[in-house]
Amino acid sequence: MNPQLTEEEMRRALFGAPQPEEQVSAPLVDKPVQEVVLAKPVVAPAAKKKAAKAFTPRLRVTLRVGNEFEGKMTELIHEADTLSSLLAEQDAVKVARKKYKYVEVVSVKSM
Template structure:
């Protein structure tokens, strides 16, 4: 068996034999475009009642940073309602 393959043989081994693509030109058909009418949805006036807010726990993140090992530290605190 020959260990030297030509480029064409390698292409056939990897991708298979090329099959000729047939170009078929389809006639262009102009279909009538349907008219689209957008209707605004009817919104019923709803009486909004203020609901007492339940207790929401806050997340507090404290970050201590510094430029030197065991040197001056700066503390950053961030509080958020969500994770």
């Protein structure tokens, strides 16, 4: 090998001979194609079927309420739409406090 290689000769040895750039021609323009839109056939609306209601969890909270201290107490039943007994109890007490001064929770049962 020749120790006195020029830069151009080194490039040719490493990368090969330079290839001529390809000429890119502009794409041929075709006639515009008309768009075809397919229309859906008109169908008479069918009677809507009511979906079966999904199961909603319910808890029944039984409260003893009254407005007199150590007086007459009445029993009140509140139904809550939740699985959490704590939330059902809090909701029932909140509703009962609007009308009664003294509220005592007796039980929380699922329905």
